[in-house]
Amino acid sequence: LAKTTQPISMDSYEGQEVNITCSHNNIATNDYITWYQQFPSQGPRFIIQGYKTKVTNEVASLFIPADRKSSTLSLPRVSLSDTAVYYCLVGELGGGNKLTFGTGTQLKVEL
Amino acid sequence: NAGVMQNPRHLVRRRGQEARLRCSPMKGHSHVYWYRQLPEEGLKFMVYLQKENIIDESGMPKERFSAEFPKEGPSILRIQQVVRGDSAAYFCASSPLQPGQGHEKLFFGSGTQLSVL
Numbered sequence: 748l749a750k751t752t753q754p755i756s757m758d759s760y761e762g763q764e765v766n767i768t769c770s771h772n773n774i775a776t777n778d779y780i781t782w783y784q785q786f787p788s789q790g791p792r793f794i795i796q797g798y799k800t801k802v803t804n805e806v807a808s809l810f811i812p813a814d815r816k817s818s819t820l821s822l823p824r825v826s827l828s829d830t831a832v833y834y835c836l837v838g839e840l841g842g843g844n845k846l847t848f849g850t851g852t853q854l855k856v857e858l
Numbered sequence: 859n860a861g862v863m864q865n866p867r868h869l870v871r872r873r874g875q876e877a878r879l880r881c882s883p884m885k886g887h888s889h890v891y892w893y894r895q896l897p898e899e900g901l902k903f904m905v906y907l908q909k910e911n912i913i914d915e916s917g918m919p920k921e922r923f924s925a926e927f928p929k930e931g932p933s934i935l936r937i938q939q940v941v942r943g944d945s946a947a948y949f950c951a952s953s954p955l956q957p958g959q960g961h962e963k964l965f966f967g968s969g970t971q972l973s974v975l
Binding site: 781788789790791792793796834847848849850851 | 862893895898899900901902903947949950951963964965966967968969971
């Protein structure tokens, strides 16, 4: 299973763009990269998923370089409500039983 | 379409009692996963079930823990003779897809916080 490494915490201010980078040097050919967001006392919520290059949805963008050994979650113009823990996961499609959530990145957004 | 429903939200048990945690997946989802989260840690996979079948229980402790997902009704995670170390948040997730069917994402419930006194 590919292991992921993310910063433990990040601080930002409202209106700024936040980029959280995740390293996954041992990513396998069949692995996808998925990001989840978790608020206190709630279950994780799916944010975005990708395999290579760039993926964008209404919430975030995911940048994946050609070697796929890292990925960057980009949150545009964060607000206080984006304060949460963000998890980067790597795994095969349909491998919910193989997904390992690390300790994630605690993002704190201030005024 | 209601999300993944877990109950109870909070459960307090004394050492040696049994804990039963329930999870109703999203409508149309037939794949259920259970995860455990200790304070300040990430989620750890416990078990993956489909209707009436345990597919992968490699993350379940060998003793005292069991899970089921009957043909009718919610999935149940059962912990017998609880100990203080079982205190944690237990999350259930569901998915509509079988492995290999497409881009899977898991839909999580709000969890059950188990406290063992």
